[in-house]
Amino acid sequence: MTSPRANAIESQDVSLIFGENAGVFDQTYIVPEGTILGLIGPSGCGKTTTVRLALGLYRPHKGTIRVLGVNPATFRAEHQAHIGYIPQQFVLYPNLSVAENAEFIASLYGMRRSQIRARLDELLEFVDLTDARHRLGRQLSGGMQRRLMLVGALMHDPDLIFADEPTAGIDPVLRGKFWDYFRALRDQGRTLLITTQIVSEAMYCDYVAVMRQGRLLAIDTPQNLKRRALGGEIIHLTLANPANLAKAVGALRRYPHVKEVRYVPESDRELYVTVDDAGDWIPDVLNLLEDPNGPNIVVESAEELALTFDDVFIRIIRQWETQPIDPTPTVDDMAEKATYDQHRAGSSYASHPDDNTPRR
C-alpha cells in the first residue's frame, strides 16, 4: 500500500469572526500535497478570508492552521518562496510589457536574471503568451491579463498556489484553459487551493469544499459529494408498457440493493431508482425486472441520471438548512474515501511542534 501524501494545508477548528455570519467559523479541512481543493460558494461566504488565513494575512481568533508545516502567521521570506498567490484584485503595470511585468514580480522574490529568463520563456509558452511578450500591460485583453497574473504567481516555482476566483468574469473557453493549466500544475506535483463561485468547476477539482455563511458544509471528492447529496446514484428507468409501472415499483422496493424508488413527475412509465453505484447495478436491475420467471417487464432504457453540480449543491445547501450535516466524508467509494481519510488521520493537528522551519 502506498503511504499517504503529506498535507500542504491543515486547518483545525479555525474561526475568524467579523460579525454575525461574517467571517469563517470552525473550519476544519486539509489539502493533501499534489491535489486541487476547490472552495466553492456564493459571494461573501468567506472564500477570500479562508485564503488570507492560509497566507498568514489574517490570524484566526480560534483554532490552528499549518501551511507547509508552518503557522502562516509566522511566515518568513523563505516560506513565502514556496507559495504563489493570485489575488482577486490583481495589479499590472500598464506601461510595462508582458515580459517586464513578469520580470518585475520575479525580482521581488530575489530571482537572478538568468533564472528569470529561462523561467519566463517556459511560462509564457505554458499560457500561450509567447507572441505577446512585448505587448504593454494596457494593451492586453482581460483574459491575457489573467494569464499574465498566473505567470507572475508561478515565476518563483512555488509548491503551493492560491488562486482567488481566477476564472471570475472570463469566457467559458478561457475558463476551461485555466483549469487545464491548474491540472497540469497539479500533475507536476504542486498543490492548489482555488476559490470560485462557479459551481460547475467542481468537476475539475480533486476535492471540493462547499461554503456558505463562513461554514464548510461538506468536503469530499466531486463524485462522493454527488453520492452524498443524492444518497447514492440514480438510475433513470423507462418501461415499455405503463401498465407495468406498479409491478416494477413493487419488485424494485423488495430488492435489497435498491435504496429508493421514485416516480418521475408527469410520466406514467418512468422511475428513478437510487442505488450505491449506478454503473454496477444497472445490469442487475434489468435482470431483476426482465426475469421471465419473475416480473417479466420489458425495460425500454436504463441509464444513470446525470445531475449537474448545480443540482448537487442545491441539495447540499438544503440538507444543511434543514439539518446541518457532518462535514467529514462518509462515503462508500473506498479508494477515494481511503485516500481522503488517510490524509485526515495523518494530520495530527494538536501535536505539531510550533516550530518555524519550512518542511521543504
Ligand SMILES: Nc1ncnc2c1ncn2[C@@H]1O[C@H](COP(=O)(O)OP(=O)(O)OP(=O)(O)O)[C@@H](O)[C@H]1O
Ligand atoms: N476585513 C474585514 N472586516 C470586516 N468584515 C469583513 C472583512 N473581510 C471580509 N469581511 C466580511 O466577511 C464575509 C466574508 O467575506 P469574504 O471576502 O471572505 O467572502 P468571499 O466568499 O471571498 O466573497 P467574494 O466571492 O464576493 O469575494 C463577508 O460578509 C465580508 O463582508
